[in-house]
Every structure is written in C-alpha cells, then in structure tokens.
Amino acid sequence: MDTNFPQNNFTVPIGPQHPALKEPGLFKFVVDGEIITGASVRLGYAHRGIEKAAEGRNWVQNLYLIERVCGICSHIHALAYCLAVEQLANIQAPPRAQAIRTLVAELERIHSHLLWMGVSAHEAGFDTLFMYAWRDREKVMDLLEGLTGNRVNYSANLLGGVKFDIGTAQAQSIREGLNFIEDRVRHYQDVVTHDEMFLQRTRGIGVMTRAQAEVMGAVGPTARASNVPRDLRTIAPYAAYSQFPVQMILDTRGDLEARFEVRLDELFESIRLIREILNALPESELTIRMPRRIPAGEAVVRLEAPRGEVFYFIKGNGTDKPERLKIRTPTICNLNSVVHLAIGHQLADAPMILAGIDPCFSCNDRMVQVSKVKDGSEHDMTWKELRQYGIDYYRQLSK
Amino acid sequence: MGVFGTMFGDISASLFRRPATEQYPLKRREAPLTLRGLLNLKVEACTGCGLCAMDCPADAIQVIMLDRKTKRFVMNYHIDRCTFCGQCMESCNRDALSMSSDEWELAALDKTPFLIHFGNPNDVEQSLAGTPEGGPATPEHD
Amino acid sequence: MKPILTIIALWLFPSGLFLLIAGLLYQWFDRKLLALLQNRIGPRWFQPFADTLKLLAKEEIIPEGVNPYLFVGLPPVALAGALTAALYVPIAGLAPSYGFSGDLIVVLYLLSLLTLCMGLAGTNTLDRFSLIGATRTLTQLFSYEAPFLLAMLGPAMAAGSWQVGTITAYAENHWLILTQPLGFIVALVGLMGKLEMPPFDAPEAHTEIVSGALTEYSGRGLATFNLGRAVELVVGLTLVSAFYLGGVSNPLLFVSKTLALLFVMVGLQALLTRLRIDQTVGLWWRYGTLLVLVQWFIMILG
Numbered sequence: 001m002d003t004n005f006p007q008n009n010f011t012v013p014i015g016p017q018h019p020a021l022k023e024p025g026l027f028k029f030v031v032d033g034e035i036i037t038g039a040s041v042r043l044g045y046a047h048r049g050i051e052k053a054a055e056g057r058n059w060v061q062n063l064y065l066i067e068r069v070c071g072i073c074s075h076i077h078a079l080a081y082c083l084a085v086e087q088l089a090n091i092q093a094p095p096r097a098q099a100i101r102t103l104v105a106e107l108e109r110i111h112s113h114l115l116w117m118g119v120s121a122h123e124a125g126f127d128t129l130f131m132y133a134w135r136d137r138e139k140v141m142d143l144l145e146g147l148t149g150n151r152v153n154y155s156a157n158l159l160g161g162v163k164f165d166i167g168t169a170q171a172q173s174i175r176e177g178l179n180f181i182e183d184r185v186r187h188y189q190d191v192v193t194h195d196e197m198f199l200q201r202t203r204g205i206g207v208m209t210r211a212q213a214e215v216m217g218a219v220g221p222t223a224r225a226s227n228v229p230r231d232l233r234t235i236a237p238y239a240a241y242s243q244f245p246v247q248m249i250l251d252t253r254g255d256l257e258a259r260f261e262v263r264l265d266e267l268f269e270s271i272r273l274i275r276e277i278l279n280a281l282p283e284s285e286l287t288i289r290m291p292r293r294i295p296a297g298e299a300v301v302r303l304e305a306p307r308g309e310v311f312y313f314i315k316g317n318g319t320d321k322p323e324r325l326k327i328r329t330p331t332i333c334n335l336n337s338v339v340h341l342a343i344g345h346q347l348a349d350a351p352m353i354l355a356g357i358d359p360c361f362s363c364n365d366r367m368v369q370v371s372k373v374k375d376g377s378e379h380d381m382t383w384k385e386l387r388q389y390g391i392d393y394y395r396q397l398s399k
Numbered sequence: 400m401g402v403f404g405t406m407f408g409d410i411s412a413s414l415f416r417r418p419a420t421e422q423y424p425l426k427r428r429e430a431p432l433t434l435r436g437l438l439n440l441k442v443e444a445c446t447g448c449g450l451c452a453m454d455c456p457a458d459a460i461q462v463i464m465l466d467r468k469t470k471r472f473v474m475n476y477h478i479d480r481c482t483f484c485g486q487c488m489e490s491c492n493r494d495a496l497s498m499s500s501d502e503w504e505l506a507a508l509d510k511t512p513f514l515i516h517f518g519n520p521n522d523v524e525q526s527l528a529g530t531p532e533g534g535p536a537t538p539e540h541d
Numbered sequence: 542m543k544p545i546l547t548i549i550a551l552w553l554f555p556s557g558l559f560l561l562i563a564g565l566l567y568q569w570f571d572r573k574l575l576a577l578l579q580n581r582i583g584p585r586w587f588q589p590f591a592d593t594l595k596l597l598a599k600e601e602i603i604p605e606g607v608n609p610y611l612f613v614g615l616p617p618v619a620l621a622g623a624l625t626a627a628l629y630v631p632i633a634g635l636a637p638s639y640g641f642s643g644d645l646i647v648v649l650y651l652l653s654l655l656t657l658c659m660g661l662a663g664t665n666t667l668d669r670f671s672l673i674g675a676t677r678t679l680t681q682l683f684s685y686e687a688p689f690l691l692a693m694l695g696p697a698m699a700a701g702s703w704q705v706g707t708i709t710a711y712a713e714n715h716w717l718i719l720t721q722p723l724g725f726i727v728a729l730v731g732l733m734g735k736l737e738m739p740p741f742d743a744p745e746a747h748t749e750i751v752s753g754a755l756t757e758y759s760g761r762g763l764a765t766f767n768l769g770r771a772v773e774l775v776v777g778l779t780l781v782s783a784f785y786l787g788g789v790s791n792p793l794l795f796v797s798k799t800l801a802l803l804f805v806m807v808g809l810q811a812l813l814t815r816l817r818i819d820q821t822v823g824l825w826w827r828y829g830t831l832l833v834l835v836q837w838f839i840m841i842l843g
Contacts, residue, residue, distance in 0.1 A: 012669045012750075020748040031673075034818065057456065064456035064484045123748045125739060125815020128406050131579040135419045146431040149498075155435075155484045163489060164433065187409075195405040197740065197814040347673065348817040351748050404812040413580040420582045 009037060012347060016045045020123060020351040023361035027338075027354065034346045039339045043332075047365040054325040059085060059159060059294055062322065069327060070363040071152050072115060075108045076305040077327070078157045080312040083238060085159055087299040088316050089290060095240070095282040097161035102240040103277045104148065104156045106270040110181065111140040112306035112358075113263045117188065120260070120355040124201045129191060136184045143177045146170065161287030171278045178271050185271075189264045193257070202256035206341045206353040209254055216336045220308025222357045225262045226254035232304040244276055256356045263358075293320050305330060307358045329363035429501075435483045436503035440474055440517040444495035447472035451487035451496060460487060463526050473518035473526040478505055555632040556624055563632075564771030565589040567778070570800065571807055578811040589771070593764050601760035606667040615662045616758070616765035622654035623772040629705050630779045631788075634795040640706040645697055648705060649690060652735065652776065655769050656682045662766075663754025674753025677818045678744040681734060684822040685741075688829035689731030695724040695836060696784040705780075713788030723836040725785045727829055732777045733806055734821070736770070740813040741821055778802050 009030045016024035024045035030038035050069055054062045067078045079101055086093060093101075118133035141151045147170060148154035148163075156162055166174075192198060208218070213226040223230050231248040233241045249265040251258040296318040303310045308330025315324040334357040342350050381389070421428060430436070447470060449462040459480040465471040488496045507513065516523045551557055568589045576583025603609055629637045629644040637644075656678060663675025697703050699721070700711035718725045734741040745753035755766055782789065782798040789795040816824065 010669065010672075012673065019751060033676075034673075058454075060454045060486060060490070061456035064482060064486065067484075121814075125742070125746065125748070126813075127739075128410060128579055128811045131581060132406070132409055135580060138419075142431075146433060149431075149433045149435040149485065150483065153482075153484075155486075158489055163485065191405040194402045195814070196403055197816065200820060201814055201817070346817060346819065348743065348746065348749050407812060409580075410578040410808070410811050413578055416580065418577065418582045419580045422582070 014350065014354075020354070021359075021361075022119065023359075025359070025361045027350070029342065029347060029350055031347050034348070036342050036345055036347060036350060039342045039350075041335055041339055043335075043361065043365055045365070046362045048362075051325050051327060054322055056321065058320045059292075059322065062325070063157065063159060064155065066325075066327075067153050067155065070329070070360055072112050072360060073108065073305045073307065073310075073363070074153045075104050075156060076303055076310055078155070079105060079239065080301050080303045080310055081314070082157045082159055083303070084299040084301040084312050084314040085294060085316075086290070087301065088297050088314060089294050091160060091288060091290060093161050094284040094286065094288055095243075096165075096284040097286055097288075098240040099243070099277050099281055100162045100164075100166060100286075101157060102244065103166070103274055104144070104154060104162075105239070106274050106277075107140060107144055107147075108154075109270045109306045110267055111137055111144065113267050114140065114185075116263065116306075116355075116358045117192075117260070120352070121198075123351040123355045124198065126195075126198055126201075129188070129198075132184075133188060136181060139177050139180055143174055146173060158287055160290040161285075163286075165286055166278070166281065174278060175275065178274060182268070182271050185264060185267050189261075192260050192264065199257065201349075201352060202260060205256045205345065205349050206356055207253070207255045208337055208341055212340070213254070213337070216340065217333045218308075218337050218357075219330045219333045220305070220358070221249075221259055221262045221266065222308065222334050222337065224249060225251045225258035227252045230309070232302055232309055236302060238301070238303060240277070243282075244273055244280075246273060256352060259356050293318060294322075307331060307360060307363075308333065327363075329360070331357065331360050332364040335359070335364075430503065432500050434498075434500040434503060435485050436499040436501065437478070437505060438476055438481065438487065439497050439499055440476070441495045441497075442518055444493045445472075445474065445491075445517075446470065446493060447474075450490040450492070454486050454490040455481075456484060456486065457482050465522055465525060471519070471522045473516055473522050476515045476517060477513060478515065479510065479513040550638060551628075555635055556627050560624060560627050560632060560772055560775060561768055564768065564773075564775045565593065567774050567799075567803065568771050570803060571774070574804065574807045575811055578808065593767065596759075596764035596767070597761055599760040601762055602757075604666055604668070604757050607665050607757070611661070611665050613762065615658045615665075616762045616769070619655045619658035620765050620769040620772070622651045622658070623769045623776060626651035627772060627776050630776055631706070631709050631783055631795070632775070632779055634789045634792045636709075637706050640704050643703045645693065645703050645705050645708070648776070648780065649693065652773055653682060653686065655773055656735070658769075659754045659766065662758065662762075663756075666757045668757050670750040670752070670756045671754055674744055674750050674756065677750075678737075678754050680818055681737070681741065681744055681821060684825040685731050685734035685829065688727050688825055688833050689735060691830075691833040691837065692724045692728040692731055693780070693784065695721050695833070695840065698837075698840060705783075709783045709788050712784055713790055716785075716787040718785045718787075721785070721836055721840065723832045723839075725781075727833045727836070728781050728785060729802070729805070730829065732781050733809065734825070736774055736777060738806060739810045740816050742815055743818040743821055746815060775799070 009032055012029045012031055014027040014029060015021050016026050026042040026045070028040045028042070029036050050065060054065055057065060063078055063081060066081045067074045069077045114133050114137040118130040118137070121127070121129035121133065144154060145151050147166065148156045156164070208226045210227045213223045213228045218226070218228065219230055227250055229248060229250060231246070232238070233246045234248045237245070246269055249262050249269065251262050294316045296316050298313065298315045301312045310330060311328040313326040314322055317323040338354050338357060342353050345353065447462055447464055452460040452462045457480045459477045461475040463473045463475065465473065483498070485498060488498060516526070553559060566586070569584065569586055572588070573583035603612055626648045628639045629648050631637055660675045660679040660682065663671040663678060666672070696708050696712060696717050699715070699717060700708040702708060737744055745755070750756070755763060758766060778799040779789065779795070782802045786798045786802065789798060
C-alpha cells in the first residue's frame with residue numbers, strides 16, 4: 001500500500017510506538033511543510049500466529065483462542081467461529097441462544113462505539129469528551145460483567161449455544177443501564193454535531209466519495225458514511241437478525257463528521273434492538289449437543305463487527321482439530337482508504353483520519369514476507385537467512 | 400455556525416459531584432455474582448474423568464490418576480495459566496467445578512501460590528511425592 | 542545589608558526558589574482543576590514536585606547529530622529568562638524592586654526568550670517530530686506575539702507609563718477589565734497561546750508529534766524546561782491579573798486573582814478542542830488583532 005513520493009521530502013513516521021496509535025503499526029507520511037504528499041503503511045507488529053496456533057488445538061479450545069484475536073470485538077470473533085463450526089456440523093443453535101448471542105453482540109457494539117468516540121476525541125485534542133465517553137462506557141462494561149462474567153473476552157459462546165441465561169432481574173438492570181446510556185449518547189450526539197471547534201476538526205476532513213469507497217473496498221461504518229449500502233446484518237442476516245431486523249444507517253457526506261453521525265446513530269439502533277430482544281426473548285433451551293469430531297468440509301461465515309465485515313473460513317477434516325482457519329478482519333480493508341485520503345491534508349489531520357476508520361491493528365496483522373532485494377534477486381528469505389541477515393546488519397553497524 | 404463549549408453543562412456539574420474514579424484498593428466494590436474468579440473443585444462430586452483438562456485452552460488443569468480402580472486422583476490447577484474462560488465448568492457433567500465471585504485478587508510475589516492441588520489430602524501427598532509437578536498436558540488425558 | 546537582601550530577593554523570595562515552588566504549585570492547581578472538571582481525581586499536591594525530582598534523577602541522553610553545547614545549554618538559558626522576567630513583575634504582591642522605565646517590553650521579551658529557546662532546541666535535533674514541533678512553536682510565537690503585546694500596551698497607554706510597577710499602581714484604582722474588556726479577552730487568549738495551553742497546544746500536540754520541540758529531551762534538560770514553563774505560568778498570570786484585574790497589592794489578592802484567572806483558563810482548556818496550527822494563526826491574525834485594534838480605537842476616542 002504505497003504511493004509514489006519523491007525522495008527529497010520529509011518523512012514523518014507515525015508509529016510503531018506513537019501516542020496517536022493505541023496499537024503498533026507504521027504509517028510513513030511524507031510531508032512538505034505541514035501538507036502530506038505521500039503515505040504508506042506497514043503492518044506486522046502485533047502478529048501472533050493465531051491462524052497457525054488454531055490448527056494445533058481442538059475445536060473447543062480454539063473458541064477461546066479466537067476470542068483473543070481482538071479485545072474490543074472479541075465476541076464477534078467467537079460468534080463467527082461458532083457459526084462456522086455449527087455450519088460444518090450442520091447443527092443450528094437453539095433460538096434463545098441465538099437471541100442472547102445477538103444481544104451480547106449489540107452490547108459489544110455499544111461499548112466499541114463509545115470507546116471509538118473517546119479515542120477520536122482524544123486524537124482531536126478534545127480530552128473532555130474522551131473522559132466523559134469512557135466514564136459512561138463503564139456502565140456498559142458493568143452490564144456486560146454482570147451478564148457474562150467478564151468485562152472483556154466475555155466467553156459467552158459455546159459451540160452450540162451460550163453459557164448463561166438472562167433472567168428478569170438481569171433484564172431489568174440492562175434496561176436501566178440502557179436508559180442511562182441513551183441519555184448520554186443523545187448528549188454526545190449534540191456535542192459532536194454542534195460544537196464549533198470540534199466541527200472544525202471533522203467537517204470536510206477525509207472526504208471519501210462513494211465511488212472511491214467502492215473501489216478501495218471500504219467496509220463498515222466507514223463505507224456507510226460514504227453512502228455505500230454495506231451492512232451484513234441487513235443484507236445477509238445471521239444469528240437472530242432475521243427475527244430482529246436492524247435498520248441500515250447511511251450518510252451521504254463521506255467526511256469525518258459523517259462517520260461520527262453514522263456510528264452514533266448505530267448506537268441508537270443497537271439500544272433499540274436490545275430492548276426489542278429483551279421484550280421478546282424466545283423460549284428454548286440454551287445449548288445443543290455438539291459432537292467432538294466435526295465432520296469434514298468447508299464453511300464460510302461473514303459477520304458485521306463494530307468495524308465492518310469480518311470473514312471466517314474454516315476447513316475441517318473430520319478430526320477434533322481444524323485443518324485451516326482463515327480470518328479476514330475489516331480494518332485491513334479500510335487501511336487503504338487512510339493512505340489515499342491523507343494526501344493533501346495537513347499532518348494534524350492524519351491521526352484524525354486514521355481514527356475515523358476505527359483501526360484495530362491486532363485484528364488484522366499478517367505475516368510479513370521478506371524478499372531479498374539487495375542483490376537484485378527476488379527469492380523469499382527463510383527464517384534462518386533472515387536471522388543471519390539481522391545479525392550481520394547490526395554487527396556491521398557497531399563497527 | 401455551531402455553538403461554543405457544548406460540554407459546559409457537564410464540566411460545571413462535575414465541580415459539585417464526586418469524581419467518578421473508583422479508588423481501588425482503598426474502596427473495593429463488590430463484584431457481580433456471575434464474575435469468573437478463582438476455580439474451585441468439589442472433590443466429592445468429581446470422578447476424575449478429565450474432560451475439563453482436555454478442553455482447557457490454556458492447559459491449566461491436570462488430572463493425575465493415582466489408582467483407577469479405587470478412583471484416587473488429584474487435580475492440579477495452575478492459576479498462572481488459567482484464562483478464567485469457564486469452559487471447564489461447562490465441560491464437567493457432574494457440576495463439580497465452580498468459579499468464585501469474590502476471589503479474584505490473585506497476584507502473588509512468588510510462584511508457589513499459583514499451583515493448587517485438589518483432592519483427598521492423602522492422595523495429594525502421594526502425588527507430590529511421586530509425580531513431577533507442572534508438566535505439559537495431562538499424563539492420563541491428552 | 543543591601544547585598545544580602547539582593548541575594549535573598551534573587552535566590553529565595555520573591556524570585557528564585559519561591560518562584561519555582563509557586564510555579565509547580567500553580568501547575569498542580571491547573572492539573573487538579575482540569576481533572577475535577579473531567580469528573581476524575583487528579584494528582585495530589587506534590588505530583589509536579591515528584592515529577593521534577595524524578596526527571597532530575599534520570600539520565601540525560603544526548604542524541605546523535607545535535608550540537609551538544611546548544612543541547613545542554615538551552616534549558617538553563619530558558620529558565621534564566623523566565624526567572625529574570627519575574628524580577629520586574631509584582632510577584633506575591635510585592636512591588637518590583639528592580640523596575641525601570643520601559644521594563645514592560647523587557648518582561649515580554651524575556652518571556653518570549655523561553656519560547657524561542659524551545660524552538661531552537663527543536664530545530665537543533667534531527668528528529669522529525671522536534672522539527673515540526675519547533676516550526677509550530679515559532680509560528681505560534683510570531684502569530685500571538687503582536688496582539689498580546691498590543692493588549693498589554695492597552696493598560697500601559699491608560700496608565701501613561703511603560704513601567705510595570707507604575708501600571709500596576711494605576712490599575713489598583715481602575716479595574717481595567719471593565720474599561721477595556723476586549724483587551725482583556727485578547728490578553729487572556731494570548732496568555733493561553735504563550736503558555737501553549739490547550740486549545741493552543743498544537744506545538745506539543747502529543748497525539749500528532751509526540752512531544753513537539755522537546756521530544757528528544759530527557760532528564761535534567763526536560764526538568765529545566767518544565768520549571769521554566771511553570772515560572773512562565775506564574776509570571777504571565779501575574780502580569781495579566783495585575784493589569785486587568787485591579788492590581789495585586791498584597792499576597793492574598795495576588796493569590797486569589799491569579800488563581801481566579803487560572804480557573805477561567807482551565808475552564809477554557811476543558812471546554813475546547815485543540816486547534817490546528819493554521820487555524821491558530823488564522824484566528825490570531827484575523828480576530829485577535831482586529832479586537833485589539835478596535836479596543837485601541839475606542840480608547841483613543843474615549
């Protein structure tokens with residue numbers, strides 16, 4: 001993901017360690033004064049080899065490994081895995097379990113969007129909104145802790161159902177919490193759309209037209225803010241979304257302000273959906289028995305995480321361990337837009353544009369393939385060669 | 400044209416309100432009952448089947464069978480490996496495992512409190528004398 | 542007797558040690574009040590002192606490619622500038638004993654010396670962030686200096702003198718905030734720009750350029766710059782409150798007025814988003830200068 005830039009300009013590296021980034025990633029901006037003239041991205045700093053590690057654990061153990069792909073959207077990853085494995089085994093989880101899974105997913109969306117709003121405000125220098133948004137997010141975390149047993153990595157899913165039920169007392173506390181959150185989010189929507197100085201940092205910044213969004217493959221709220229109608233909960237409903245439909249939120253402006261609006265409106269949709277599910281939870285058992293050895297086959301699942309489309313491909317070979325697990329998370333689709341949109345803006349807008357796509361680097365890290373370019377040949381380096389190259393490089397530096 | 404200082408109401412109200420910070424450890428809030436804290440085994444209910452050890456994603460449980468016929472076994476639980484996911488509770492079909500909701504402050508200054516042995520005291524003694532501690536996946540069930 | 546008094550005045554009270562301690566206490570007030578406005582507990586009273594002591598105890602790393610004499614020598618020069626500026630302002634309500642005619646300009650330039658040193662320190666290194674931060678610092682210095690100077694000269698014109706002591710004495714009888722409100726606004730906002738307080742903290746916007754001009758500094762150098770900033774805070778507050786808020790004739794009035802002004806500044810800090818550097822310059826060169834010129838016009842007419 002590179003754009004051509006001349007060699008005599010000034011390169012500012014944002015990352016891998018930088019106060020603007022919550023996770024490591026390298027963004028090289030070539031600036032001319034304060035205007036960005038070129039940008040490039042380099043990932044790989046948080047790669048943990050989860051896809052490979054999943055091949056050595058059985059289906060049940062993998063559920064908890066997959067949850068830890070990302071901290072903010074952990075339930076979605078676990079849900080995708082469960083749906084894919086259930087698809088392989090040709091088993092449908094009972095309706096009450098699907099509804100509870102959807103409820104936790106929407107609660108997670110609320111917490112993720114509140115987190116994002118705080119972080120974006122912090123990047124803009126509006127620390128007060130950051131502090132207040134995160135203070136109110138604690139309410140959602142408490143709700144999730146009371147419901148599932150943990151604030152992050154909820155472990156709500158089981159292969160074939162969910163672990164817990166929602167009783168009337170639980171439902172009542174969730175409703176009260178939601179009322180509080182709804183009031184506060186209405187206030188934040190007011191702030192974000194009317195505060196003059198905050199608007200100066202978000203209005204007209206990072207404008208992405210619909211054509212650009214479709215070409216660059218943007219997903220999630222980033223794309224919906226540019227009027228691209230991509231929302232998997234409405235296009236391809238999964239879990240309980242066919243029974244409890246969601247309205248797609250679109251915005252035509254495509255700038256940062258539009259992304260704020262889309263995410264805040266999604267918050268209201270999530271709150272409405274949770275209330276609807278609580279009022280109409282279907283009666284059934286919570287889990288269904290899953291075999292230890294899942295039959296061979298391939299399964300593809302696409303879900304709508306808070307950041308966009310999450311894509312899972314699982315291949316089983318009839319044993320109790322998966323053969324191949326492939327995860328494609330939304331941030332990697334949206335990163336391209338950052339690199340292209342940043343050009344022409346000021347350096348001060350770059351962290352804002354990056355925050356606007358809601359980046360989550362630990363989700364999307366990939367292995368970096370290093371090819372030897374010094375002597376002109378282009379073969380892939382083996383691990384041994386790479387290690388030796390590093391040793392020689394630093395030995396030569398210290399001479 | 401927008402408004403200046405939209406958060407004015409919030410910040411002026413905060414001057415007269417208590418700060419939202421939780422002053423842990425001076426004030427400890429009660430955790431909800433569903434919190435997944437420290438694991439506990441009811442030895443009488445356990446049969447030593449080892450399903451929990453098989454399904455643990457972190458290899459935190461080992462079931463060491465001392466004598467299969469008389470059902471003498473010991474369960475070793477490594478707190479430092481546990482991720483508190485609760486899968487062992489679900490895998491157990493005898494309801495022998497539960498997670499505490501008020502024991503979650505588990506930091507320690509050395510590694511000795513991190514290995515807990517569940518079982519009859521005689522069995523535990525015998526296992527400590529015989530088998531090596533803290534090895535990889537369970538000797539009996541893998 | 543005179544030399545001993547001079548030494549005490551320069552090193553202990555009201556300049557020197559007293560000023561350093563007062564500066565750090567004012568920094569604490571700033572941080573604590575900002576935290577309370579954001580509904581959280583702030584630091585305890587000794588936090589800035591602990592920070593300074595910790596920094597002084599750490600190793601000072603001199604990066605490659607800098608001029609070591611400049612690198613090590615700029616922080617003390619900056620601190621010295623700020624401390625010297627304090628000799629001509631009524632700190633703690635005491636009349637400045639070293640005043641001379643025209644020392645208002647000297648005070649303002651000594652305060653600018655601090656910012657200039659930070660800008661120089663930024664350009665001295667090879668680090669990208671420092672260079673961008675230094676550029677922004679100097680840009681901001683050029684943009685707010687003119688309106689701020691004119692806003693400070695408003696009371697000078699009303700008092701008919703360019704000596705800080707005389708202006709303060711005049712201001713004790715006339716509350717210039719009432720007769721020159723526009724000038725007060727420009728002075729207040731200009732002070733926030735001079736101190737690089739949010740929303741004018743683009744030069745040290747830590748979500749964009751790590752720490753701006755001072756990115757490469759650690760240990761002693763950073764501690765000295767921070768102390769210089771703390772002293773600048775006190776001196777700037779004293780200047781603006783002495784001119785516009787009716788003079789500071791005794792220590793109690795000094796503390797209450799400067800803290801009241803700091804309260805307003807912290808409130809603005811909590812309320813507003815950081816401005817980009819081009820927006821800051823645009824704001825100043827359009828509204829700031831305009832307001833001050835309108836104020837002068839009114840003053841000349843009336």
